[in-house]
Amino acid sequence: MIITDYWMPGMTGYELLKRVKESSELREIPVVIMSSENVPNRITRCLEEGAEDFLLKPVRPSDVSRLCNRIR
16 A cells, blocks of 8 residues: 655655556555645545545544555
8 A cells, every 4th residue: 555645745646646557567556645635626536546545634543444444
């Protein structure tokens, strides 16, 4: 599982997600994007592009629990 912030130096989490999903070697790795900004169209775009989840910071214990249940 790749867990990344949306805002990073050099690229966004969305751009990283696209690169992972376009790679035949990496596309099966689940990607979770995190951000402190609640921007609905950004969240929707990431989920539609194949993100496993989009978490808003601060991350709550229930968010982590939900992720753990998905990867079992």
